[in-house]
Amino acid sequence: MTVSLQAIVDFIQNNFIKDDYWKYLTNGFSITLQVTFFAFLIGFALGIFLAIIRVACKDLSPSWKTPSGFLINLLSKISNIYITIIRGTPTTVQLLIMFNVILINLHNLKIVAILTFGLNSAAYMAEIFRSGIQAVSAGEIEAARSLGLSYMQTMSKIVMPQAFRNCLPAFGNEVITLFKETSISGFIGLVDLTRGAGILISKTFRAAPPYFASALIYLIVVLILEQIFHALERRITHD
Amino acid sequence: MIKIRNLYKNFDKLEVLRGVNLEIKPSEKVVIIGPSGSGKSTMLRCMNLLEKPTSGEIIFKDQVINDSHVDINKVRENMGMVFQQFNLFSNLNVLENLTLAPVMRHRLNKDEAETKAMELLKRIGLPEKVKNYPNQLSGGQQQRIAIARALMMDPDLLLFDEPTSALDPEMVGEVLELMTELAQAGMTMAVVTHEMGFARQVANRILFIDEGMIVEESYDPNDFFDNPQEERTQQFLSKIL
Ligand SMILES: Nc1ncnc2c1ncn2[C@@H]1O[C@H](COP(=O)(O)OP(=O)(O)OP(=O)(O)O)[C@@H](O)[C@H]1O
Numbered sequence: 325m326t327v328s329l330q331a332i333v334d335f336i337q338n339n340f341i342k343d344d345y346w347k348y349l350t351n352g353f354s355i356t357l358q359v360t361f362f363a364f365l366i367g368f369a370l371g372i373f374l375a376i377i378r379v380a381c382k383d384l385s386p387s388w389k390t391p392s393g394f395l396i397n398l399l400s401k402i403s404n405i406y407i408t409i410i411r412g413t414p415t416t417v418q419l420l421i422m423f424n425v426i427l428i429n430l431h432n433l434k435i436v437a438i439l440t441f442g443l444n445s446a447a448y449m450a451e452i453f454r455s456g457i458q459a460v461s462a463g464e465i466e467a468a469r470s471l472g473l474s475y476m477q478t479m480s481k482i483v484m485p486q487a488f489r490n491c492l493p494a495f496g497n498e499v500i501t502l503f504k505e506t507s508i509s510g511f512i513g514l515v516d517l518t519r520g521a522g523i524l525i526s527k528t529f530r531a532a533p534p535y536f537a538s539a540l541i542y543l544i545v546v547l548i549l550e551q552i553f554h555a556l557e558r559r560i561t562h563d
Numbered sequence: 564m565i566k567i568r569n570l571y572k573n574f575d576k577l578e579v580l581r582g583v584n585l586e587i588k589p590s591e592k593v594v595i596i597g598p599s600g601s602g603k604s605t606m607l608r609c610m611n612l613l614e615k616p617t618s619g620e621i622i623f624k625d626q627v628i629n630d631s632h633v634d635i636n637k638v639r640e641n642m643g644m645v646f647q648q649f650n651l652f653s654n655l656n657v658l659e660n661l662t663l664a665p666v667m668r669h670r671l672n673k674d675e676a677e678t679k680a681m682e683l684l685k686r687i688g689l690p691e692k693v694k695n696y697p698n699q700l701s702g703g704q705q706q707r708i709a710i711a712r713a714l715m716m717d718p719d720l721l722l723f724d725e726p727t728s729a730l731d732p733e734m735v736g737e738v739l740e741l742m743t744e745l746a747q748a749g750m751t752m753a754v755v756t757h758e759m760g761f762a763r764q765v766a767n768r769i770l771f772i773d774e775g776m777i778v779e780e781s782y783d784p785n786d787f788f789d790n791p792q793e794e795r796t797q798q799f800l801s802k803i804l
């Protein structure tokens with residue numbers, strides 16, 4: 325018993341404590357959280373914007389001839405192309421293109437990763453929001469319009485709140501996917517949690533402890549995110 | 564109050580309304596009947612421009628409202644609609660359902676709207692439901708609240724599209740009772756319904772619509788039901804009565 329306890333202490337000492345090895349994991353984890361959080365903000369804001377543009381274009385079917393109609397039509401076309409390209413190509417390739425081509429002069433790896441994952445997630449969130457918006461009852465929208473509410477008022481008071489409720493489960497999945505997908509950040513040399521584990525292995529020459537430790541950290545965060553989204557769902561459904 | 568002139572409405576190739584002319588005067592109660600698919604809902608929905616007329620004019624309080632310069636939201640504030648499926652806002656509780664439009668359209672401030680909402684809820688006998696959400700209410704309760712929601716805007720005209728058709732039979736009465744009360748209070752109403760008892764009792768005019776046209780019109784409901792003039796009206800009434 326004492327022997328095995330000693331073994332565990334040694335194991336932790338050699339793999340994580342010695343020379344502050346654990347800092348590779350915690351610093352990496354901090355980068356992973358930052359990238360996820362800021363990418364989420366970008367994805368959320370841009371995703372809603374893209375979804376509204378596409379829905380408004382379909383609802384209002386504006387004429388190309390008026391300036392505002394032209395703008396909406398144009399933005400909607402661009403959104404469609406954007407979403408098609410993002411969803412049709414691997415995130416890793418997008419990350420490499422951002423790093424090596426588009427943002428070649430930007431040397432802050434964290435920002436490259438945030439922008440890539442944010443722009444990527446926006447395309448998926450746009451599709452999620454769009455289906456959430458389209459699931460809102462047409463009758464309720466007509467009721468709002470029949471009371472004199474404008475299109476925008478109806479959007480903000482009836483459609484969007486219900487759309488959020490509708491897409492919360494899919495939205496939670498997307499956040500979890502985003503979080504896990506940041507683990508490819510190492511491709512551009514950003515030391516996130518996964519890369520941090522890799523570096524740690526190069527010090528200790530033992531693969532299992534750092535990889536399992538990082539896997540455990542990812543898992544715990546995913547479980548926490550799931551709990552948060554379940555709680556949100558419970559809060560906004562009235563039964 | 565509202566005039567319909569030579570109204571045509573097509574859905575692509577399908578001609579749904581084919582030359583409807585109608586005038587509804589203040590505090591008239593017009594009941595519209597006709598077979599399924601004859602264009603009753605479409606006619607009602609053209610009146611508040613939920614459907615855009617293909618041609619013809621809708622004139623509400625001396626203004627041609629199907630004209631591109633008209634602020635349709637402003638017009639709709641004065642014209643309520645009650646739907647077959649109630650269409651209460653499912654993300655809002657009863658009080659919020661009632662106060663949303665008057666507050667958003669700057670008719671009333673929040674306090675005034677809430678006071679008025681409570682008065683209306685008392686009048687329809689549902690003051691204890693003020694914090695409930697629509698899915699916690701029976702169909703009859705939902706429809707009475709939908710009517711109250713329309714009344715919050717003090718409309719000049721109320722449009723009803725089969726307000727009792729989606730209700731369980733035991734709840735039809737409470738909704739018709741409220742509508743009768745409104746009629747007696749002088750509300751101008753256009754009602755599409757299959758409730759012939761209500762039509763006899765409340766209507767001061769009956770329209771029979773078939774294939775997108777007003778086939779028969781009568782200012783005497785009892786006479787209309789007892790002695791329909793047109794053959795198509797007779798056929799229709801013999802099927803439903
Ligand atoms: N948005 C639409 N697009 C295409 N066709 C439509 C649309 N709305 C109605 N129609 C068609 O127009 C015709 C008239 O429909 P409408 O709903 O006005 O009939 P109705 O008299 O109200 O019938 P019901 O008693 O069944 O409600 C029907 O043939 C219907 O299929």
Ligand SMILES: [Mg+2]
Nearest residue numbers: 603604605725
């Ligand atoms: Mg109908």
